[in-house]
Amino acid sequence: MSLPAPREFAVFAFATTHDALDAEALLGDLGFEVVPVPAPPDLSANCGIALRVPPEDGDRAATYLDRAGIEVVRRATILDV
Amino acid sequence: MSANGAATTTIYLDHGATSWPKPPGVAEAMTRAVTELGGNPGRGAYRMAVDTSRAIHRARTDVAAFLGVPDARDLTFQPGCTQAMNLVLRGLMRPGDRVVACSMEHNAVARPLNALAAAGVEVVVVEADEAGVIDVDAVEDAMRSQTTKAVVCQHAGNVTGAIQPVADLADVAHAHGALALVDGAQAGGHLPVDIKTLGVDAWACSGHKGLLGPQGIGLLYLSPACQPDELVTGGSGSGASEEPLQPAVRPDRYEAGTPNTPGILGLHAAVTWLRDNGEALRAHEAALVRRFHEGVLSLPGFRVLGPDLGVPRVPIIALTHERVATDRLAFALDRRYGIATRAGLHCAPWAHRTLGTLQTGALRFGLGYGNTEADVDAALEALAELGEELA
Numbered sequence: 001m002s003l004p005a006p007r008e009f010a011v012f013a014f015a016t017t018h019d020a021l022d023a024e025a026l027l028g029d030l031g032f033e034v035v036p037v038p039a040p041p042d043l044s045a046n047c048g049i050a051l052r053v054p055p056e057d058g059d060r061a062a063t064y065l066d067r068a069g070i071e072v073v074r075r076a077t078i079l080d081v
Numbered sequence: 082m083s084a085n086g087a088a089t090t091t092i093y094l095d096h097g098a099t100s101w102p103k104p105p106g107v108a109e110a111m112t113r114a115v116t117e118l119g120g121n122p123g124r125g126a127y128r129m130a131v132d133t134s135r136a137i138h139r140a141r142t143d144v145a146a147f148l149g150v151p152d153a154r155d156l157t158f159q160p161g162c163t164q165a166m167n168l169v170l171r172g173l174m175r176p177g178d179r180v181v182a183c184s185m186e187h188n189a190v191a192r193p194l195n196a197l198a199a200a201g202v203e204v205v206v207v208e209a210d211e212a213g214v215i216d217v218d219a220v221e222d223a224m225r226s227q228t229t230k231a232v233v234c235q236h237a238g239n240v241t242g243a244i245q246p247v248a249d250l251a252d253v254a255h256a257h258g259a260l261a262l263v264d265g266a267q268a269g270g271h272l273p274v275d276i277k278t279l280g281v282d283a284w285a286c287s288g289h290k291g292l293l294g295p296q297g298i299g300l301l302y303l304s305p306a307c308q309p310d311e312l313v314t315g316g317s318g319s320g321a322s323e324e325p326l327q328p329a330v331r332p333d334r335y336e337a338g339t340p341n342t343p344g345i346l347g348l349h350a351a352v353t354w355l356r357d358n359g360e361a362l363r364a365h366e367a368a369l370v371r372r373f374h375e376g377v378l379s380l381p382g383f384r385v386l387g388p389d390l391g392v393p394r395v396p397i398i399a400l401t402h403e404r405v406a407t408d409r410l411a412f413a414l415d416r417r418y419g420i421a422t423r424a425g426l427h428c429a430p431w432a433h434r435t436l437g438t439l440q441t442g443a444l445r446f447g448l449g450y451g452n453t454e455a456d457v458d459a460a461l462e463a464l465a466e467l468g469e470e471l472a
Contacts, residue, residue, distance in 0.1 A: 015330045016319045017123035018154055021138040038126040048318050049126050049134065 006079045010058030012065070013043035013050045013074040020049045023070045027053065027061055034061075043074045052080060088419030092456045095421045097239055097267065097397045097447030099289045099296060103351060104358070104450060110350035111295060114343040121339055123318030133342055140349035141332065147352050148284075149275030150302050157301050157335040158345050162266040163189040165285035165301035166233075168335065169262050170194065172309025173231060176201030181223045181259070183215045183234040183245065184208045184435045188428040190233055190264050205229075209435050212388045213241035217249045224257040231260040236268035236284070240432040240443065241387025242370070242397035244272065251280040260307055266290060269300075270355055271366065271395040271449075282307040288344065291395070293351035293450055298344030301335065313337045362450060366396040369448045369457055373398055376461035382468050386436050386443055396448035399427075404472040407444035410464070413471065418463040422446050 014020040020036065027034040032053050039050040053061045055077065065072055093101050120130030122137045137158075145153035159165040170193040174180055182194055184206050198204040205223050209215045215234060224232070232254040237244050251261035260282040268274060270291025276284055282304040288294035303309070314327040315337035327334055355362070374390050377383050377400055386399045401407060411424035425442045426433050433439040446460065 015328070016154070016333050017134050018138060018141065018332055021135055024135075025138075036126050036131045048124060049131065 003081045006081050008055045008077055009052040009080050010055050010061070011037065011040060011043065011050050011052045011076050011078050012061070012072045013039050013076075015071060015073050017049055019070055020051060022068075023051055023065055023072075026064060026068050026070065027051070030064060032057055032061055037078075037080065040076060040078050043076055052078065088415070088417055090419040092418070092420045092459055093451065094446045094448060094456065094460060095423050096290065096449030096452075097427070097445055098423055100270075100291065100293050100449050102451050103295070103347075104293050104354040106350035106354055107294065107347045111343040111347040114346045118342060118346070121318075122342060123333075124316075124339070136349075137340060137342065137345055140345050143349060143356075144300065144352050147356050148269075148300075148302065149277045151277055152305075154331040155303055155305065157303070157332045158340055158348075159285070159299040159301045159335075160297060160341070161289075161299040162264065162285045162287040163299075165299050166190050166262075166264055167193050168301065168312050169283045169285065169303070169307070169309050170197060170233065172312055173260070173262075173307070174202045177203075178230040179203040179205065179227055181205045181207060181220055181229055181232045183220075185213050185215065185235055185238050185241070185243070185245075185429070185432040186233070187235065187239050187264060187266065187432070188430070189266070190235070191429075191431050194233070203227075206431070209243075211436070212392070213238045213243040213386070213432065213436060214388070215245050215250070217246055217253055220250060221253045221257070224253070224259060229254075229257060229259045231262050231282075233262040233264070236263050236265040236274075237272065237395040237397075238387065238432065239267050239397065240399050240427050240429050240436065240445065242267075242394035242399075243387050244268075244393055244395065247281060248279045251282070254282075255280070262307075267395050267397065270359065271363065273359075273363070276302050283309075288348040288351070291449065292348060293355060294348030295344050298341050298348050300348075303331075303335070311335055311337065366448055366452075367393070369452055369454065370394065370396040370398060372454060373446060373448065373457045373461065376457065377464065380461070380465055380468055382472060383464065386438065397445060398448075399443040399445040401438060401441055401443050402468060402472070405468065407442055409471060410444050410467055413467050414460070414463055418459065420460055420463055422460075 118133040254261040265286040269286035288298035414420040
């Protein structure tokens with residue numbers, strides 16, 4: 001099976017797995033294409049699970065997370081398959 | 082009846098120690114945890130580990146909602162109520178601190194307090210009344226003269242079934258600048274519990290008693306104001322692994338090490354069952370305990386400990402007999418009638434001292450899920466026979 005070509009994603013890191021999964025549930029319910037991923041090294045000061053969304057959704061996702069009171073500890077952009 | 086004369090059926094009346102059987106879904110959830118959800122929760126981002134993490138996240142969220150916990154992150158899974166109360170008491174109290182406790186406490190509280198007293202914590206024990214109920218005014222009197230860090234009290238008695246006024250105790254504690262810490266082992270599932278309404282700072286519970294989950298799992302709620310030191314540190318799945326200390330964020334701060342996924346998922350299934358059926362079960366338990374209480378009062382020689390007939394209690398009845406030792410009653414109930422009960426001090430010497438039964442102990446019947454009127458009537462009939470035969 002061939003993998004899709006790598007492309008950019010927005011990635012959010014959280015303080016705890018619980019927060020990450022709160023965020024996943026929220027963004028999923030809102031229709032975001034959200035996927036748990038291993039936290040990249042530059043986010044490694046945080047939870048082992050990070051969440052990625054398509055880059056064009058990053059700002060909107062961040063806004064929803066902020067409104068819901070879910071703290072994003074770090075945000076980055078990664079190349080991923 | 083077996084060849085050696087022992088009864089081979091079991092009428093299970095030891096729900097005060099641990100509930101049995103478990104409601105539908107508990108065993109299946111635990112099986113799923115070990116057959117499908119094998120990944121280590123919070124430790125990886127591969128799909129099986131994330132699925133396990135999601136299952137625990139859902140369990141925490143649902144159990145928090147069931148108990149009225151405002152923020153699920155303040156609810157942690159613990160190995161049991163004993164470990165949870167140790168965490169709270171040993172994590173909070175320091176030499177020179179003062180704590181006010183109820184005289185009905187189980188050893189899950191009494192023994193940590195005894196150890197803390199030996200380490201320089203002042204432990205003030207307020208005597209309950211003859212029914213095993215703590216007087217809120219007496220607790221307040223104990224706090225008037227000196228600064229008190231915490232009040233600790235059971236939510237319901239494991240010997241008497243008495244329900245303690247924990248919401249009022251929390252109000253009094255807060256009025257004097259103290260934390261309100263509650264051992265909810267006998268309350269969870271048997272009483273409707275809303276943490277927000279109770280206003281307590283810590284509430285611990287066994288998963289395997291009235292909450293109907295498996296053994297080896299318990300719960301601890303901590304209010305944001307209640308910040309005991311963690312007793313165990315280690316892997317958390319969060320925070321940078323190179324950080325030297327345990328992360329301060331909840332729930333991870335109090336859940337070092339790989340969690341008990343089968344236990345958590347079993348407890349989740351049990352609480353889901355209770356959410357849908359708990360009100361009916363509580364009404365059934367209240368009817369059974371009243372029937373049993375009335376029946377024992379009609380038997381010569383027996384005395385029921387705890388609240389009078391008609392006073393609400395969790396479904397526990399402990400009794401003594403004026404001439405027959407309760408351990409002999411317990412043995413005969415099991416061997417001849419297949420009725421499971423528990424004699425002795427029930428890990429609660431403080432409570433038995435308060436009730437005047439420290440030397441004799443008592444015979445405890447714990448009613449609950451799965452019990453019927455026929456079970457109660459069989460126990461009463463057996464007690465009537467044994468009361469005559471062994472006296």
